Structures are given as structure tokens and as C-alpha cells.
Amino acid sequence: MKTIEGTKLLLIDDEPHILQFLELGLTNEGFIVKTALDGLTGINIAHEFQPHIAVIDVMMPGMDGFEVCRLMKKSGAQTSIIMLTAKDDVEDRVKGLNIGADDYVAKPFSFEELLARIYARLRNQFPNLFNEVIYGPFKLNDRKKEFSYLNQTLHLSPTEYELLKYLVMNHGIVLSKATILDRVWGYDFQGDENIVEVYIRSLRDKLHDKNYQVIRTIRGAGYRVDL
Incomplete structure (x- = not known):
């Protein structure tokens, strides 16, 4: 490299x-x-x-x-x-x-x-x-703010991009809604933490993750990406 x-x-x-x-x-x-x-x-x-x-x-x-x-x-x-x-x-x-x-x-x-x-x-x-970093099936180009999954480009909003980047970079770790809000939306975010669920649902749609195998829900704890 x-x-x-x-x-x-x-x-x-x-x-x-x-x-x-x-x-x-x-x-x-x-x-x-x-x-x-x-x-x-x-x-x-x-x-x-x-x-x-x-x-x-x-x-x-x-x-x-x-x-x-x-x-x-x-x-x-x-x-x-x-x-x-x-x-x-x-x-x-x-x-x-x-x-x-x-x-x-x-x-x-x-x-x-x-x-x-x-x-x-x-x-x-x-x-x-780096121009490009690979995490399992994900490919991240942070300079261009581009994500691909299984060699298919994902069309993400800026917030979706930052959320998926945070989940993927911390793959294998369970991340609570509060932690995600703090790191993606910022510690001064005043909205409802359920906004995380809305964006997770959108990411799953774009990843064709109907069975929640890419972004897993860990009941009572948060979310985890497994590569």
C-alpha cells in the first residue's frame, strides 16, 4: 500500500x-x-x-x-x-x-x-x-465521499454516508443510539434519538438488507455491522 x-x-x-x-x-x-x-x-x-x-x-x-x-x-x-x-x-x-x-x-x-x-x-x-479503504464487502473513498457495497455504488445522503462510515469502521462493535447520535449528529443534537432508526432503515433499504444481516439490531443495546 x-x-x-x-x-x-x-x-x-x-x-x-x-x-x-x-x-x-x-x-x-x-x-x-x-x-x-x-x-x-x-x-x-x-x-x-x-x-x-x-x-x-x-x-x-x-x-x-x-x-x-x-x-x-x-x-x-x-x-x-x-x-x-x-x-x-x-x-x-x-x-x-x-x-x-x-x-x-x-x-x-x-x-x-x-x-x-x-x-x-x-x-x-x-x-x-487513503484514496480507498476496503472493509470486507464495503469500499470507502473518504475523499470523494463515496461508498460501495459488493461493488455496487451506494447513493447516500451526507448523513447516511457518515452513519454508514461510523458503523463500518467500528464493525463488530455494538453501538448504542446515544453513541451514534453523539458521533454522527454531534453532542449538541437536540432531536429525538429515534432519528437513528429512520436512517438505519434507509441504509438497510439501500443495502438490500431485508433480513438485517448487514446491519444487525442487538436488542436493548444498539446496532452492529458484521463483515
Whole structure:
């Protein structure tokens, strides 16, 4: 997959040879890369740089990777965080995910694996960086605001587009009406939450989803798209 110009990565690791190796490889892939040898420097760079992805080593002296992750997420940054660890430890992975990490890679790792995980995070969190993103039978072009399903273009209103995009990008997750209203209509929306049902019904018609197999209703909980 071709990297979109302007994609920014921040690497934080106290091992200079790892930083140099990753910086060279990722720069050659077309990313804009900045590096830091310690957590505090990394936090300061992140504040100014606003990276799309931060790759953070867990085991660093002083401020460890968990604290760096926690502070970055607390700041409200939209950065997607991939943690690096020398330990393939379930407790470490759970701890990292619980404080906001988006993915985990255990050392030693291949450059190709890390690159694949970076692209996965970009597709999930920043689909607008790519001309086209594929989610199962769905194809999304956020620049053109176009959606297709099973290779058929869907003719959607702006709100239908944003609703379907939110459902598809969060496939496998049950989304309540309140959550959908907040993310699609905005937290200051004053209308009836049943507007969600109206738009879901319209999307099902356009997807020919008569049996509710694409957009599932989870009784008492909300809606879920399964790919």
C-alpha cells in the first residue's frame, strides 16, 4: 500500500540502534518521522508534531512507555499508539490496552510486521489519508465521499454516508443510539434519538438488507455491522 504524503510517525525508544533502523526504514516508506530517546522528550515532540502514529517502547528508564501512552491519551491527542515490548506478557498487553494503547508488538519483531500494523492503524483511525479503504464487502473513498457495497455504488445522503462510515469502521462493535447520535449528529443534537432508526432503515433499504444481516439490531443495546 502506498503511503499518503504527510503521514507522520513518532518513534520513542531508548535504544539508538532501533530508532535508527526504524527511522531509516519508515522514511524510505514515505513517512515523515521524528524520534525521541526518552519519554519526556517524546511527549514534548508529540505536542508540537501531532503524529498520526506513535510507536513507543515500554521498557524505558525514567518515564516508561505506559506513562507516555497515558499522558498522550489524556491530552486528547488523536494519535494511534503502538507499544513495543521485550516481554510477550499478557498482563503487559492488557495494561497497555487499558490505558489507551491501540496495538502491541513484541520484540524481536520484523520490520514488515510493524509496517503492516502501522497501516492497519492508519486504515482504522485515519481512512481519509487513503484514496480507498476496503472493509470486507464495503469500499470507502473518504475523499470523494463515496461508498460501495459488493461493488455496487451506494447513493447516500451526507448523513447516511457518515452513519454508514461510523458503523463500518467500528464493525463488530455494538453501538448504542446515544453513541451514534453523539458521533454522527454531534453532542449538541437536540432531536429525538429515534432519528437513528429512520436512517438505519434507509441504509438497510439501500443495502438490500431485508433480513438485517448487514446491519444487525442487538436488542436493548444498539446496532452492529458484521463483515
